[in-house]
Amino acid sequence: MELLLAITIGLLYASGVYMVLRRSMVKLIIGIILIGNGVNFLIFLLGRITKGSTPIISENSDTFLEAYADPVPQALILTAIVISFGLQAFAIVLIKRVYKVLNTDDIDRLSHTEDYDIL
Amino acid sequence: MNSVILRTAASFLLPLLIMFSVFILLRGHYLPGGGFVGGLVAAVGFVLHMFANGLDETRRLLMIHPGYLLPCGLSLALLSGFTPVLITGEPFMTGVWLDDPVPVIGSIGTALFFDLGVYLVVVGVSLTILFTISEEVK
Amino acid sequence: MLTAVLTGFIFACVLVFAGKPLKGRASLINAVVPIGLFVYFCAQIPQVIAEGAIYKSYSWVSSMGVDMNFNLDGLSMIFALMITGIGSMVFIYTSAYMKGSPQLDRFYGYLGMFMAAMLGVVLSDNLITIFVFWELTTIVSFFLIGYNTHDKGSRRAAMTSLGLTGLGGMLLLGGIILMGSIGDTYSIQEMLNSGIAFSDNAYYPLILFFIIGAAFTKSAQFPFHFWLPLAMKAPTPVSTYLHSATMVKAGIYLIFRLSPLLGNDPSWNNTLMLFGGITMLYGAWHTVFRTDLKAILAYSTISALGILTFLIGLGTKAAFLAALIFIMVHALYKATLFLVAGSIDKATGTRDILRLRGLGKYMIPVAIAGILAAISNAGIPPSFGFLGKDLIYEATLGMGESAVFLTAAAVLTNILLLYAGFVVGIKPFMGTRLDPEIKVKKLSPAIWVPGLILGILCIVFGIFPAVGEGLVRPALSAVYGEPFESHLKLWHGFTTILLLSGITIACGVLLYLFVKPSNQKVALMAKADFISPQVITEQISRGFLRLSIFWTRTFNSGYLGYYVITVMVFVIGIVGYELVAVLHVKVDFSQLKEVTFYEMSTILIMISGIVVAVFSQSRLAAIAALGVLGYAMCIIFVFYGAPDLAMTQFSIDTLTVILFVLIIFRLPKYKVLSNMRSRIRDGVVALSFGTLITLLILEVLAQPVNRELSEFYADNAYLLAKGKNVVNVILVDFRGIDTLVEITVLAIAAIGVFSLMKLEIKKSEID
Incomplete structure (x- = not known):
């Protein structure tokens, strides 16, 4: 299963990078979301996955009696998921704003703020 | 989305979902759940209500702008962090607990209030974002 | 003695607040400061003659060998008297020469700071403090040369002198650090007492280069002399004080001071x-x-x-x-x-x-x-x-x-x-x-x-x-x-x-x-200018400017795709080489046999979600595919013991899709923007990067894992924090401060969204 998940993560990264490289801003956001999912999965997998057991101590004891899933990556991912929601919302609104002001969604047309010359 | 079924369902679902979110919040320390999930579930409930009855109706129901939840939640979380400093003189964010568990809610401690702060912030953030955007789209 | 050195700085600070009254007629009063210091140093003469030197030690950063040690010996005395004596004359002169200048208080402040810094240079026994004061003289000199800010020549002269003497300062630091590490102390007196023979050290030529370079730039020696004539753009009191009598002699002082150490x-x-x-x-x-x-x-x-x-x-x-x-x-x-x-x-x-x-x-x-x-x-x-x-x-x-x-x-x-x-x-x-x-x-x-x-x-x-x-x-x-x-x-x-x-x-x-x-x-003489050091230096600096413009334009093109590709190709090259050539990653396909049906189907759902999200021409389809992808991830989380994650991912996914659906028709439609060639290029880069990540993961999975941290949290979750859901305990207790910051970030994002949406666009913002 690790191998399959590793390939899926690779695919998530590849598709994310591909979408980020597109010139449409909507695709840029989709790319960011894909990479974000890839990162979450990556952390999850690198913490080693164990089937079934949860990082929750059973009701009658004070510590773990049997194997448990690693709680640290889970805590990391949990915050990452929520934060990425904020990021996505902000990015969408930002793009909407840019579209409204500049009337384009071609990222390559945003390469310069104005004509300037250093010398 | 002007369907009678949805509207009827949503008005029942909203209180249910909010109760469920509080339940998730409270049990978070012992079982899966917590402030983040709880907050999100509550937000989903309100969004559902919004779809069914329109933004204005949901606004009226909520009474305050969801943005106000942000400072409330943040201060609550911060205060719960400072409680040990003020009461027992222990370092910032040390857990302080009441000795006896309260029925229904369970043990009460600073971590619970911290989680409540997280809950409020998450509700506030989700609803602020969604309300703002749907208002713009309307 | 510390007070004597600091007086100038204090004087400058006082002028910031109380400059007004000292600007006009009363500006002559400012001269009290240098005259007082001059008298103070005169009063020390008998003791210096009798004892050879007065040594005062004030601890500063003792752990790193940096202390405010002041050593007033004969050499320092000559310089200190010159600095304060000529300073007094210049202060008096300034009051009349600069009369009516709107920023006279600032000018006096600079002069006072300069005097203090210069005293610091000649009185310090510690090489590091010498460097600090040395740099201060450079900086103050910059402000004094460029005092007439509206004059282009002044600004240019200030930049030139800052550039050259700044270069000298850097050389000085290099020399000092070398000397300090060889001598194991930064105190000149200790170096002299321990009798270190620097000239025997392998680094001696380098030290020589650094120290002499520093002294030459400061003291305007050929071929670094040209900043000094340019600096004549400064008001005459500055030329008198800094560029003839004192600051340019700092280099001379340095050579003098170090010649017992380096000069044999x-x-x-x-x-x-x-x-x-x-x-x-x-x-x-x-x-x-x-x-x-x-x-x-x-x-x-x-x-x-x-x-x-x-x-x-x-x-x-x-x-x-x-x-x-x-x-x-x-x-x-x-x-x-x-x-x-x-x-x-x-x-x-x-x-x-x-x-x-x-x-x-x-x-x-x-x-x-x-x-x-x-x-x-x-x-x-x-x-x-x-x-x-x-x-x-x-x-x-x-x-x-x-x-x-x-x-x-x-x-x-x-x-x-x-x-x-x-x-x-x-x-x-x-x-x-x-x-x-x-x-x-x-x-x-x-x-x-x-x-x-x-x-x-x-x-x-x-x-x-x-x-x-x-x-x-x-x-x-x-x-x-x-x-x-x-x-x-x-x-x-x-x-x-x-x-x-x-x-x-x-x-x-x-x-x-x-x-x-x-x-x-x-x-x-102007005909011979083309071989003068000044012109040559200017050519070099212009060349550097051109190089940096070329560099900036090449790597800072403003195209996002270009940046991403640069980073990706670089990472793929470096990490990929290491993985393939050094580590020899082995892929073990035998473990695929254990994969169950529901696992396989979840993975397939994910992959099809990815494919649709990337290749669909419909924005709605792409977003729906993202939703499907997220729910499939939920299922994986459930399989592998992360119910919290599954719940969070589920609700967030729902909200994200709602968000997208709400706004999707307000967003631009897909257009065909890039040609086939660039798509293939991007595809190759993306796929190579994905492969690299996969290989990296497999390599990491083959290594043993350190669980110390997780074990600590797991063992203490209930004992210390009274919680049984370890993930939640980490979030609200063990790493509570992180969570606090995180919800703050969330709140900021919400405020950002709110203000971006509510902000009125002015007509001028729309082209």
Whole structure:
């Protein structure tokens, strides 16, 4: 299963990078979301996955009696998921704003703020 | 989305979902759940209500702008962090607990209030974002 | 002593708040500060003479060997007196010269800071603190040169001097760190006491390069001299104080101070002698080709600094003695000449020597000061300059076989310098008629008194050589290590030295009488500009600018895709090489057998979600695919024991899809923007990067995992935090502060969304 998940993560990264490289801003956001999912999965997998057991101590004891899933990556991912929601919302609104002001969604047309010359 | 079924369902679902979110919040320390999930579930409930009855109706129901939840939640979380400093003189964010568990809610401690702060912030953030955007789209 | 050093800084700080009243008429009061310090240092003289040095230690960063240790020995005393004494005169002079300047308080603040920094340089015993104060003088000098901020030339001059002396500061730091790590201490006294032989160390040439480079840039030695004439753009008090009498001598001070440590090697002496010699001749020669009073003085200052470097390079006791005396001689007469030049400028509005004549009867005190300074500069007895020049000749004559050559260079330099001194100090006052276009304004006493005092001192020090001797005695023992026996006298009898002095004076006077400054000469010299160090340096800096523009335009193109591809290709290259060539990742396909049906189908759902999200032409389909992808991830989380994650991912996914659906029709439609070629290129890069990530994961999974942290949290979740859901306990208890910051970030994102949406777009924002 690790191998399959590793390939899926690779695919998530590849598709994310591909979408980020597109010139449409909507695709840029989709790319960011894909990479974000890839990162979450990556952390999850690198913490080693164990089937079934949860990082929750059973009701009658004070510590773990049997194997448990690693709680640290889970805590990391949990915050990452929520934060990425904020990021996505902000990015969408930002793009909407840019579209409204500049009337384009071609990222390559945003390469310069104005004509300037250093010398 | 002007369907009678949805509207009827949503008005029942909203209180249910909010109760469920509080339940998730409270049990978070012992079982899966917590402030983040709880907050999100509550937000989903309100969004559902919004779809069914329109933004204005949901606004009226909520009474305050969801943005106000942000400072409330943040201060609550911060205060719960400072409680040990003020009461027992222990370092910032040390857990302080009441000795006896309260029925229904369970043990009460600073971590619970911290989680409540997280809950409020998450509700506030989700609803602020969604309300703002749907208002713009309307 | 700490107070003495800090006074200037405190003074500058006070001016920030209380500058207003000290701006106008009352600005003369500012001079109390340097005069007070001068008196303080004078009061220390007896103790220094009796004990050799006063050492005060204030601990600062002791753990790193950096302390505020001040050592007032003979050498420091000479410099401290010069800094505060000439500082007093300059402060007085400024009050009248800069009268009415709107930022006079700031100007005084800079001067005070400069004085403090300079005192810090000459009094510090710790090399690091020397460096700190050294840099402060550079920075303050930048502000003082660029004081006329509206003048382009000023700004350019300030930048040039900052660039060059800043470079020197960096060299100094390099040298100091090397010395400190070799000597295991930053204290000069400790280095001297421990008797480290730096010249035996393998790094000695490097230290030499750093320290001498620092001193040369600061003291305007060839080929770094050109910032000094440019710096004449500064108001005259600044030129007087920083660029003739004190700051440029910081480099000389540094060489002096370190010569007991670094100086017992021929490479040290030869370098100093060579560059000092070139500088003194080069500077003196250029004075003949200038018509601006301050330009002439600038080049003669360069020449004088060259003489000092040259003398220290000689390394004999006589040469050190000559250098110490000449420092004082030069400071006195050059400061006077600068003040005179400034006074002339103030009164007539011009510094062009071709237009200045017959001023003598209009400004008698200034004329007297100028003539006295010119006499001292010329070395005519009984002036202080006569003593100085005698000692220089005595030093060069004592050099054995090369004596003739060295003496000739010294004589030639002095002849040219005499000419320069006469042109500035005497020529403007000679003649009977004024240039018809020039109107002479009346000068206030505050302008001519300081110059006159310094001018008179030029002679007084000559008539009473014991004064200078008393100061030099402890200084010489500080830098040479031997006590001083002989006595300074004006009259030695008829000797070779006297003959040389006579030749110098005669030739110089003849030169003054027959060679007149003219515009033709200026033009002549301008022709040789293309090989001058200044032009070459400017070319180099322009080249750097071009290079950096090219670099910026290449790597900072403004195209997001370009950045991403650059980063990706670089990472793929580096990490991929390491993975494939060094680690030999093995892919074990046998584990695929254990994969169950529901796992396989979840993965397939995910992959199809990805494919649709990427290739769909419909935005709605792409978003729906993202939703499906997220829910599939939920299922994976559930399989592998992460219910919290599954719940969170589920709700967030729902909200994200709702968000997208709400706004999707307000977003631009997909358009065909890129061609096939760039798609294939991007596809190749993306797929390689994905493969790289997969390989990386497999490699990491093959390594053992450290679970220490997780075990700690798991073992203590209930015992310390009374919680059984370890993930939640980590979030709200163990790492609560992180969560607190995270929800703050979330709140900021929400506020950002809110304000971006609610912000009214002005008409001007839309093209």
